[in-house]
Amino acid sequence: MDVESAKGGMVHVVGVLMQKETGTRFVFVPYRGGGPILQDLVAGQIDFAVLDPTASLAQVRADRVKAYAVTAASRLSSAPDIPTVDEAGSPGLHASSWYGLWVPKNTPKSIIAKLNAAAVDALGGANVRRRLGDLGHEIFPREQQTPEALATLQRAEIEKWWPIIKAAGIKAE
Secondary structure, eight states, X not given: OEEXXXXXXXHHHHHHHHHHHHTOOXXXXXXXXHHHHHHHHHTTSSSOOOOOHHHHHHHHHTTSSOOOOBSSSSOBTTBTXXXXXXXXXXXXXXXXXXXXXXXXXXXXXXXXXXHHHHHHHHHHSHHHHHHHHHTTOOOOOGGGOSHHHHHHHHHHHHHHHHHHHXXXXXXXX
16 A cells, blocks of 8 residues: 655654554655645555545545545534544544744734734635635634644644654654
């Protein structure tokens, strides 16, 4: 079996966690993005891939590939028919993609507040929410759209993933 992976990238790390949690072994095949992996997956050149929903959801909806599970604790609102990993038999194999906005370290708090307010306002728009949802993005609840919440999330992700990265000897390339 093959799994899509940019060596040292998040998909590679998730694949290592998947091997550990499921007791399986598979070959990691480096690709340059979701497009080439989907082409090989649709063509039957590889057996499976771990992909972000934003890269794969259109192919799933077109019935060109099968989604077995989302690596989240709850189903995606944009794809409620796809079970979670917990439901599919791999409880706790959670990994998700998320996005944040960062600024240089000494940026004044007033500027950070203005940028955050603009981002929150944009994410609150019905058209933006609908479009991002169609692409497979889940928008954090309003109370989690703060610089403090982002810092907390980032710390939690580092604490979760760093031991896996270190144990597997993964180095970014």
